[in-house]
Amino acid sequence: MKHSYIGEAITRIEDERLLSGKGKYIDDLKLPGMAAMAIFRSPHAHAYINNIDISQALEVKGVLDVFCADHLDALPSIPLRLAPFPGFERYLQKPIAVNKVRYVGEPIAVVVAENRYIAEDALDLLSVEFTALPAITTVDQAISGKNLIHEETGENIATHYTVSRGNSDYAFANAGYTRKERFVTNRHGAVPLETRGLIAEFDPVKPLLRLHGATKVNFFNRRHLSDAFRLKEEEVELIETDVGGGFGARGELYPEEYLVPMASRRVGRPVKWIEDRRENLSAMNHSRDIIVEIEIAATKTGKLLGMRGTVLGDMGAYVRTNGGVVPSKAAQFLPGPYRIEAFSCDVQFLITNKTPVGTYRGPGRFEANFCRERMIDLMAADLDLDPAAVRIENLMTPSELPYRIGELVPGDPDATFDEGDHPGALKRLLEEADYDKWKNRQGEIIDGHAYGLGIACFIESSAAGPPESAVVSVAPNGSIEVKTGASSVGQGTETGLAQICADYLDIDIKRIIVRHGSTTLLPSGGGTFHSRNTVMAGNATRIASETLKQRAIELAALRWNCPTNDLIYINGSVQNTTDVLSLEELAAFAATRHETLSATGTFDNEKKLSYSYGAHAALAAIDLETGVVVIKKYFLTEEIGRALNPALVQGQAVGGVVQGLGGTLLDHMIYDENGQLLTGSFADYLLPTSSNLPEITAITLEESPSKLNPMGFKGAGEGGIVAVAAAVGNAVALALKPYNIAITELPLTPDRLRASLRKTGN
Amino acid sequence: MMETVHKIKLTVNDTLREFTAEARMTLADCLREKLDLTGTHLGCEHGVCGACTVIVDGKSIRSCLMFAVQANGSTVTTVEGLAENGILSPLQEAFRDNYALQCGFCTPGMLTTADAFLKENPSPSRSEVESAISGNICRCTGYISIVDAILDAATRLAEKGDK
Numbered sequence: 001m002k003h004s005y006i007g008e009a010i011t012r013i014e015d016e017r018l019l020s021g022k023g024k025y026i027d028d029l030k031l032p033g034m035a036a037m038a039i040f041r042s043p044h045a046h047a048y049i050n051n052i053d054i055s056q057a058l059e060v061k062g063v064l065d066v067f068c069a070d071h072l073d074a075l076p077s078i079p080l081r082l083a084p085f086p087g088f089e090r091y092l093q094k095p096i097a098v099n100k101v102r103y104v105g106e107p108i109a110v111v112v113a114e115n116r117y118i119a120e121d122a123l124d125l126l127s128v129e130f131t132a133l134p135a136i137t138t139v140d141q142a143i144s145g146k147n148l149i150h151e152e153t154g155e156n157i158a159t160h161y162t163v164s165r166g167n168s169d170y171a172f173a174n175a176g177y178t179r180k181e182r183f184v185t186n187r188h189g190a191v192p193l194e195t196r197g198l199i200a201e202f203d204p205v206k207p208l209l210r211l212h213g214a215t216k217v218n219f220f221n222r223r224h225l226s227d228a229f230r231l232k233e234e235e236v237e238l239i240e241t242d243v244g245g246g247f248g249a250r251g252e253l254y255p256e257e258y259l260v261p262m263a264s265r266r267v268g269r270p271v272k273w274i275e276d277r278r279e280n281l282s283a284m285n286h287s288r289d290i291i292v293e294i295e296i297a298a299t300k301t302g303k304l305l306g307m308r309g310t311v312l313g314d315m316g317a318y319v320r321t322n323g324g325v326v327p328s329k330a331a332q333f334l335p336g337p338y339r340i341e342a343f344s345c346d347v348q349f350l351i352t353n354k355t356p357v358g359t360y361r362g363p364g365r366f367e368a369n370f371c372r373e374r375m376i377d378l379m380a381a382d383l384d385l386d387p388a389a390v391r392i393e394n395l396m397t398p399s400e401l402p403y404r405i406g407e408l409v410p411g412d413p414d415a416t417f418d419e420g421d422h423p424g425a426l427k428r429l430l431e432e433a434d435y436d437k438w439k440n441r442q443g444e445i446i447d448g449h450a451y452g453l454g455i456a457c458f459i460e461s462s463a464a465g466p467p468e469s470a471v472v473s474v475a476p477n478g479s480i481e482v483k484t485g486a487s488s489v490g491q492g493t494e495t496g497l498a499q500i501c502a503d504y505l506d507i508d509i510k511r512i513i514v515r516h517g518s519t520t521l522l523p524s525g526g527g528t529f530h531s532r533n534t535v536m537a538g539n540a541t542r543i544a545s546e547t548l549k550q551r552a553i554e555l556a557a558l559r560w561n562c563p564t565n566d567l568i569y570i571n572g573s574v575q576n577t578t579d580v581l582s583l584e585e586l587a588a589f590a591a592t593r594h595e596t597l598s599a600t601g602t603f604d605n606e607k608k609l610s611y612s613y614g615a616h617a618a619l620a621a622i623d624l625e626t627g628v629v630v631i632k633k634y635f636l637t638e639e640i641g642r643a644l645n646p647a648l649v650q651g652q653a654v655g656g657v658v659q660g661l662g663g664t665l666l667d668h669m670i671y672d673e674n675g676q677l678l679t680g681s682f683a684d685y686l687l688p689t690s691s692n693l694p695e696i697t698a699i700t701l702e703e704s705p706s707k708l709n710p711m712g713f714k715g716a717g718e719g720g721i722v723a724v725a726a727a728v729g730n731a732v733a734l735a736l737k738p739y740n741i742a743i744t745e746l747p748l749t750p751d752r753l754r755a756s757l758r759k760t761g762n
Numbered sequence: 763m764m765e766t767v768h769k770i771k772l773t774v775n776d777t778l779r780e781f782t783a784e785a786r787m788t789l790a791d792c793l794r795e796k797l798d799l800t801g802t803h804l805g806c807e808h809g810v811c812g813a814c815t816v817i818v819d820g821k822s823i824r825s826c827l828m829f830a831v832q833a834n835g836s837t838v839t840t841v842e843g844l845a846e847n848g849i850l851s852p853l854q855e856a857f858r859d860n861y862a863l864q865c866g867f868c869t870p871g872m873l874t875t876a877d878a879f880l881k882e883n884p885s886p887s888r889s890e891v892e893s894a895i896s897g898n899i900c901r902c903t904g905y906i907s908i909v910d911a912i913l914d915a916a917t918r919l920a921e922k923g924d925k
Contacts (some may be wrong), residue, residue: 015858018866019850021801021841027865028800031822193813193901194867244803244867245901277806478821490865490902573838581867647861651903655864682810690892690905 002571003506006711008433009578009647010509012495014488023242025199026213031270033066037263038119039256040109040126042101043281045151045353045675049099049128051680056125062118068109069098076228078253081220082359083323085410087159091150091351095258095320099707102317103129103148103355105282105679107255110262131596134351137313139291139528149317149351158349159320163331166342168297175289175297179378183371183727184745187289187311187314188667190360191687195275196242196284200257202264207235209261210741215487215517216240216251217527220520224253230260240517242531246489247659248359248529249285252321256283278680285322286669287356289314290330290367296375297342300381302390306342307335307372313349316356324349326357329364329760332408332415337371337422337459337613343408353675359529361656362722365460365581366663368707373456373726374743378731386439387730388430391457395422405718417459417611420704425637426457432697438519442734449621449630452737454730458723459613462715463605466526468536472501472544473598474552476591478504478584482544485525486537487517489715492648493533497541499644500711504545507572507583522600530717534644535610536603539709543601551599556581559589574712603709610706610714614638615656616723618694620731624762627754629665629732631694638719639701642712646700649716653698656720662688663727667748722743768831774799775843779901783830788881790825791815793840801841801870805899810899815871816840822878841870844865851879851917853911862911870899885916 017023020675054066069075077092096107109126109505111120133146142156149156172178199212209229214221218238226236243250246275256273264271275283294309311334313327324347331345353375376394380726396403396417403417427675430436438453445451451511470484477724483499494514515521526536549569556574557564559581567574573582581589587597621634634657643649666686670678679685698720725746733743741756768816772776774797776845781796781878782841790807791800793816796815809827816825817839841847844851851860853876863869867879879894891912900908 009861011858012861012863014866015863016850018863018869019841019854019857019873020845021799023801023866025800025803027794027804030798074888117784191901192865192866192867193811193899194803195805243865244805245865247901277808277811323907494866621857621909651864654904654906655902656904658906659901681808682806683808687895687899687901688904690909691896691901693892693905693909696904696906 003502003508004463005509006503006644009645011501012492013498014492014494024618025133025194025242025244026199027274029212029241031199031201034265034270034272034577035112035114036114036116036119037110037112037260037271037273039107039259039559042097042104042106042108044101045104045134046132046133047101048131048133048242049101049108050131051095051129051252054109054126055534056127057122059112060118060122060125063111063122065112065263066109066122067266069096072096074346077256078255078320079224079318080323080426081321083218083325085159085161085324088319088323090153090156090710091319093255093356095255095322097368099427099671103353103677104281105355107259109260111262114269121676137352137354137673137675139314139350139700142352146345147496149353156351158351160346160348161410162346162416163410164344168306168308168342168344171342172297175305176300176507177298177379177431178295179382180234180377181292181378181744183195183292183294183374184586185288185290185367185370185645186746187286187669188287188663189284190247190249192245192247192250195277195280196250196256197274198260198274200264201262201270201272202261202705204265207231208237209235210237211261212239213239213241214251214488215243216246216529218487219485219517219525220527221253221257225257227610228258238519240487243489247361248490251487252285252358267274275605277682281680281685282355282677285320285385286316286354286355287326287357287360287363287703288367290327290358292330292367292371294334294371296379296380300383302379303386304338304340304394307340309342310346312355313356314386315401316352316354316355320356320358323359325359326363328409329358330367333365334372335369336369336655337457339394339400344493348729354671361659364441364717364727365427365458365722366660369456369458369723370725370729370746373723374729378732388455390421391426395426395457400504413607415609417709419612420639420708422457422613424615425701427640428699429615429617429635429637432699435500443737449623449736451619452731452735453617453619453732454727455615456613456726456730457586458719459611460722461611462531462608464530465532465534467602468538468540468606469522469524469600469602470540471598472542472548473540473596474583474587476584476588478511482512482514482541483521484516484537484540485522486533487528489528491652492645496534496648497537500541501545504542505549505572506570516751521697531717535713538713539603539711540601544599544710547599547601551597554582555586574737580604599713605708608708610641610708612638612640612714612716612719614701616727618727618731620728622732622735623755624757627750627757628693629748631661631688631728634694634696636720637701638716639704640716641705641714642702643700644713649700651719652699654715655697656718657696657724658688660698660724661728664728665747667685770830770834772833773837775839784828788826789828789830789833792830793825794921795914799840799842803867803870805867812875813868814872815874815898817874817878822880823876839874841873844873852922853915854881856911856915856918860907860911860914862907863902868898868900872908876915880916880919884919888913899919
């Protein structure tokens with residue numbers, strides 16, 4: 001084989017267009033006759049809608065249409081895509097508020113106008129009368145049921161369940177050591193830099209609904225949109241554009257996925273909707289917002305025996321497409337990569353007057369890791385043990401893997417952690433982080449800053465969900481096209497799939513064009529979530545490329561009128577002992593036969609997941625006077641089986657760490673007691689910037705290739721973020737140990753830390 | 763409503779452009795809507811995220827916070843104007859070679875900010891670069907590769923200047 005791209009840090013094929021301003025994001029698309037749409041959103045967290053007066057808005061010159069629920073026929077409910085636990089069906093959202101609003105930002109009315117300036121002018125002239133109701137803003141208020149958000153259900157508990165393995169009563173009864181704590185992870189979210197946006201073209205005559213700006217799970221979304229608009233699936237097209245970041249939140253079915261097509265159908269023109277940032281912060285899925293009460297049982301020497309707890313998930317006002325993913329994964333991942341035989345967890349999904357919750361990079365894992373890893377450090381401190389030694393003692397060893405973790409999510413098949421060396425990944429981290437030096441210096445004060453090095457371990461599932469497909473085809477001009485049902489949300493999918501295709505076809509990567517996501521490209525696709533693109537679309541591309549080679553040999557055999565087993569495929573061509581037929585020649589030959597040189601590949605992991613794993617370490621310096629936490633150095637090891645492109649893997653890890661630092665120290669959707677979102681702009685909702693960047697050492701381990709796919713890939717998109725709060729929480733706690741401060745609630749803001757320090761007399 | 767329309771003349775990426783715009787129309791919207799220069803992105807429309815940064819008379823500014831009419835008579839460089847004859851500038855190349863972008867949405871603002879910054883400070887320290895882009899939000903990369911790219915670009919530009 002002449003060409004070898006897999007495993008190489010080649011530069012990205014996406015970059016030239018993105019660097020020169022030629023990317024095409026949704027707001028860059030302009031269609032002839034296109035109108036603009038703006039949404040009137042609820043200013044109340046909880047209120048009855050008494051009256052909506054649209055008359056003045058309709059009079060504005062350039063306004064084409066104004067509509068609210070009263071103007072629409074039977075409204076569909078936004079479906080559950082994941083973790084659809086019984087009970088959730090009572091809390092599904094309609095695309096537009098009917099009689100009542102349940103969170104600030106809920107759509108109430110839509111204005112369609114010649115341009116967005118006019119549409120927003122008209123929003124100001126809408127007059128809506130409300131009767132405000134008490135807002136439910138905490139899980140305790142939700143549980144009490146004193147006020148109901150969906151009255152007809154009689155409760156604010158969307159569902160609850162208990163999962164377990166082993167006998168935790170026995171474990172706790174016989175433990176030499178137990179401890180119980182309550183941890184809070186802050187509500188925050190993906191907040192991609194590009195806000196959401198869509199353009200709908202609804203032609204009721206053809207009929208055809210074409211929706212631009214789609215991403216993530218286009219084939220699922222097409223199925224449900226076609227149902228909602230009473231169209232056949234093939235009459236709905238979801239078209240993917242360049243995407244300015246997803247992180248789990250973009251591309252789900254939101255109210256706007258229905259409202260924009262409705263607007264287009266009503267005005268008979270293409271309609272564009274671009275979310276502004278204030279809308280984005282109140283309308284796109286929030287995430288995290290989990291309270292965990294956790295209790296551990298261990299021997300007096302720190303051998304873990306059992307864990308039990310309660311996960312309280314604040315779901316916001318409705319259950320959207322992601323169903324119960326966040327709390328259920330928090331529960332499933334609470335025991336983590338440790339040998340904990342007895343585990344039980346009660347999980348409650350609570351409805352409040354806040355923006356609905358969905359997935360954000362590492363959903364449930366970020367939260368679970370924080371709680372468990374803090375608990376292990378608390379135990380180590382109580383028992384006077386070294387936090388690293390305790391972890392090595394309790395981590396599952398290679399000989400204990402694969403390990404069946406049991407049915408910890410109702411309805412999911414039994415999950416099994418696959419092979420790997422967890423203690424090895426931790427030991428490598430400890431070396432990198434110079435742990436032995438720091439373990440005797442925890443809490444040391446340098447220039448008014450208290451220093452601590454915190455560590456944390458994680459395990460992370462990847463590549464769940466339906467099969468993925470790819471089509472590879474050769475044009476007579478020699479260019480090669482890879483089409484996949486997977487999406488790109490900016491992570492380098494085009495480059496990665498091109499690397500695989502170029503290797504398997506043994507050709508120059510420059511010949512390859514990768515097209516992704518759109519439902520017009522191929523009959524089916526699984527989509528992009530759960531760190532699955534490289535595993536799923538990567539293997540589909542491999543299969544399609546291999547099949548294409550076989551097809552090339554068959555065509556050459558026809559052309560030369562010889563048996564196929566006289567021929568070999570090499571260097572992008574089919575050869576016999578004397579002659580060569582290139583792929584383009586074979587494509588031209590296929591064209592003469594009214595055929596194409598192309599092949600399809602589908603990869604199905606049959607619900608067997610690969611688990612990446614590893615460890616994080618943070619060196620934190622806390623300014624004792626201001627309470628500001630600065631992360632000086634950050635280390636992580638992440639076993640991903642095999643790195644398709646080490647530079648892009650590095651980018652995922654480092655980017656994940658910094659995003660996680662935001663979630664740990666800054667990002668916080670804050671609501672007041674009336675359910676008003678206080679963080680509706682980037683002046684209030686703080687994100688990490690380039691100030692105070694740590695030095696980050698991200699080590700990719702490729703020592704345990706996945707046995708579930710021939711290329712050995714495990715997902716690599718989320719390992720960078722999942723243990724950040726855990727490692728930083730431990731670092732801050734170790735740094736401030738002399739001051740006896742509880743690090744149990746995120747984010748770790750200066751005001752909180754200062755308040756705690758003051759309380760303990762500092 | 764605000765219907766006052768102004769005639770505006772701008773030199774954008776070395777080309778004189780004339781158009782009319784309502785007084786309230788931002789420079790960002792004019793570049794994107796009137797001149798079809800959609801490389802300039804809008805991430806927050808309140809001056810925090812930096813995605814809409816363009817260079818006006820040599821200074822990097824937030825085009826979401828400037829009305830087009832305020833820029834009348836100015837020279838504007840957008841991301842589309844950074845490459846010369848279709849060849850990426852040393853700064854753009856350094857971004858590619860340092861893997862300094864993922865989704866690419868913040869990239870135009872990062873590039874324009876860095877381009878103006880490097881003209882003011884051709885041999886910056888790492889912390890000066892970090893400070894220069896501290897008003898530009900990136901959600902993907904964690905910034906480190908962007909800082910690397912800008913430092914690399916400074917070296918490339920110095921070498922190019924020496925030749």
